[in-house]
Each structure stands twice: as structure tokens, then as C-alpha cells.
Amino acid sequence: MKIYVILTLLVSFSSFANEISTEDLRTPVVLTEVEKNMALGEMRLFLESLNGVFKALSKNDYVKAAFHARKSGMVVPTTIRETNPDIINKLPIKMKLTGMMVHQMFDSLGDDLENQIPLDEVMKKLGKITNKCVWCHKTYKFEVQ
Numbered sequence: 570m571k572i573y574v575i576l577t578l579l580v581s582f583s584s585f586a587n588e589i590s591t592e593d594l595r596t597p598v599v600l601t602e603v604e605k606n607m608a609l610g611e612m613r614l615f616l617e618s619l620n621g622v623f624k625a626l627s628k629n630d631y632v633k634a635a636f637h638a639r640k641s642g643m644v645v646p647t648t649i650r651e652t653n654p655d656i657i658n659k660l661p662i663k664m665k666l667t668g669m670m671v672h673q674m675f676d677s678l679g680d681d682l683e684n685q686i687p688l689d690e691v692m693k694k695l696g697k698i699t700n701k702c703v704w705c706h707k708t709y710k711f712e713v714q
């Protein structure tokens with residue numbers, strides 16, 4: 570029994586370790602310190618939105634969930650474009666388009682939550698949103714000039 574547990578732990582640890590690379594193959598995106606701070610602030614807002622959506626849904630509060638989703642909607646890039654337009658031109662086109670798509674998906678999630686679509690549909694949408702987070706994090710990193 571003991572040896573079985575140890576073997577299982579070893580196998581699960583080694584497959585877990587395979588998932589975490591020691592190489593960094595991500596494409597660097599060079600920004601100024603201020604621009605990087607802004608981009609990372611946008612990221613933390615994404616995480617806060619997801620957190621807010623999950624917590625509100627756990628209380629069946631669709632209105633609050635919609636509010637949290639919209640905080641990461643198109644209002645964010647619109648504000649960034651007004652205050653710091655240079656950053657948009659520095660991002661690779663695929664990164665820019667994916668980022669825009671995620672903001673649109675949050676607005677669309679907000680609409681669906683207001684319309685109280687079934688929870689499995691909400692989960693499907695959250696899965697599609699987080700697919701984009703995963704893809705971009707695997708592909709790019711920020712570097713300061």
C-alpha cells in the first residue's frame with residue numbers, strides 16, 4: 570500500500586513537472602515602464618473580473634456578475650487609447666486582436682448574464698475567455714525598454 574502511494578505520488582509529480590518548462594520561449598514585447606504598468610493593471614482587472622463573476626454566480630447574483638464582467642469590457646481599451654495611445658502601436662497585431670477580442674467577450678458575457686442564460690452556457694463562455702488568457706500567456710511576455 571505504502572509503496573503504491575509513493576509510486577502514484579512520483580508519477581503524478583513527474584507529469585506535473587513536465588507541464589512546467591524551464592525554458593522561456595515567449596516572444597518579448599518591449600514597452601516603457603509606464604506602459605508595462607498599464608498593461609499589467611489591465612491584466613489584474615481581468616483577474617478581478619473573473620473573480621467577481623465567480624463569486625457573484627456562487628450567490629446566484631447575475632446582476633452583480635454582469636457588472637463584474639463589464640468592468641473588463643471595451644471600456645478598458647477605449648480608456649487606454651485616450652490616455653496612452655502609443656502602447657496600442659507597440660503590440661504585435663495578433664496580441665492586439667486577441668486582447669480586443671477578450672474585452673468584447675467580457676461585454677458579451679455581461680449581456681448574457683443580464684439575460685440570465687443557463688449556467689452551463691456561462692461556463693462555456695468563461696472557458697472560451699480563459700482559453701485566450703492561456704494562449705497569450707504562453708506566447709508573449711513584456712519587457713521594459
Ligand code: HEC
Nearest residue numbers: 609612613615616664667668671701702705706709710711
Ligand atoms: C493579448 C495577450 C493577453 C491576454 C489575452 C491576457 N493576458 Fe494576461 N498577461 C499578458 C502578458 C504578456 C503578461 C505579462 C507576462 C510576463 O511578462 O511575464 C500578462 C500578465 C498577467 C497577469 C500578471 C499581472 C501582474 O501584475 O504581474 C495576470 C494576473 C494576468 N495576465 C491575467 C490575465 C487573465 C485573467 C486573462 C484572461 C481573462 C489574461 N491575462 C489575458 C498577456 C495577455
